Amino acid sequence: MLIQHNIPLKPFNTFGIAAEGVDYIVVDDIAMLAEIGNIPRDKFILGGGSNILLTHDPEGLVLRNKLKGIDQIKEDDTHVWLHAASGEVWHDLVMYTVDKGWGGIENLSLIPGTVGASPMQNIGAYGVEAKDTIESVTFWHWEEERLLTYSNAECHFGYRDSIFKHECKNKVFITSVVYKLSKHPIFNTSYGAIEQELQQMGAKPDVQTISQAVINIRRSKLPDPAVIGNAGSFFKNPTIPSAQFEALKLEHPAIPSYPVSNTTVKVPAGWLIEQCGWKGYRNGDIGVHAKQALVLVNYGNAQGDAIWQLSGDVVDSVKRKFGIELEREVQVW
Structure with missing residues (x-):
């Protein structure tokens, strides 16, 4: 396991704040977590860096989440279940499902960050939240030294909230999430902006057009972190x-x-x-x-x-x- 020192964190947070990771580890294998857990230091988990504000140099271990993989693990006549590693880019996962025509997270297009943030924050936009499709969340528990899986109900989801921001805060490393997606989705266009954008696009609502409408809206209203x-x-x-x-x-x-x-x-x-x-x-x-x-x-x-x-x-x-x-x-x- 490679521990790097004094790594600039400015490229890894969307605020573009200059700070250094005094001790920095790239986590690209779940097997690393047992060894990392034995290091008696505070642990700062860095995914896409899109929901953090660095006010000082983190004094513990900065763990850069690079766990990868998206796999279909189950399906029936109406749904598919996707297993996604927590280090996957969220928008990449959304585009994967949109390309397949599976519904459920198309309203969450272009949200920055990684898959691991989706249950942590219960990310949401335009009438849809991650909890609507999350089936289960698997994580490494630092104190118990093992992988655990919580059902949707056990995650205690709320508005931009979950158990991972409370009872499990600083105690776990989310490794993967399973999402239940619909083959025959009911689309949520209740937010007027989506309906208006679809009209301007001259498009009927489906997984692809709703995703594109959301992308258009977000790009028109929100600054690109690469620029600001x-x-x-x-x-x-x-x-x-x-x-x-x-x-x-x-x-x-x-x-x-x-x-x-x-x-x-x-x-x-x-x-x-x-x-x-x-x-x-x-x-x-x-x-x-x-x-x-x-x-x-x-x-x-x-x-x-x-x-x-x-x-x-x-x-x-x-x-x-x-x-x-x-x-x-x-x-x-």
Whole structure:
């Protein structure tokens, strides 16, 4: 097992933050995990680096996930089951399923990161979440020194949330995920943007056209990390009681919402941030994207702690204006 030292991490995080992995290991074989587990150091698992903010040089082991492989393991008349290694690029997996005509994750096209992040974050977009298709998640447990597999229910999925961010946090290395995909999918075009894009494309909804519509929308609204450093949506959309929303609506009649239950609604964090005047804000190399206020950006050589401070200022201003406390989606190292 090769341990490299003082490896620049800027190329491995989409924010483009300069930091170094003091001790860095490329994990390309599950068999390595038992040996790594015997090293008494904190472990930082680096997949696509698309949901992290580096505020300092990680002092433990930086584990670069390079586990690869996509295999069809089962099928019946209506579904197929795919086993995907956690180091596979997420969008590559989506394109694999789209090419096959299998439905379930086409709305999640072009989300950056790796397969391992899909259960960790319960990634989601345009009315679809990873939990909708995840059958099981397999991981190496550092303390138990063995591979375990959790069913969908055991993963305790929530909005951008799972057991891997709580009880299992820093205790496991996700190695693979099994997805159950449909041969005869029911398409989700409930988000108006997808319907509008399909109309502009002159296309009827199917796996391929919905995927392309989502790709077009994301490219038009979100900055390319290769050009402007960012980690996509920095904040979660808050869920608030319906009574609180009705009170806010009296003061802010244009406030949008999406029903969650009979007693709660979800409010777009981007709208709240924009109403506080942050959209397009820039101070040196840090800023809020001009087209999507959910996205904080690094225009060049920003420090991670400066971006973190900016996120705190955004949270404070939304709290003062609306009485809603935004929750950060990005993981901080």
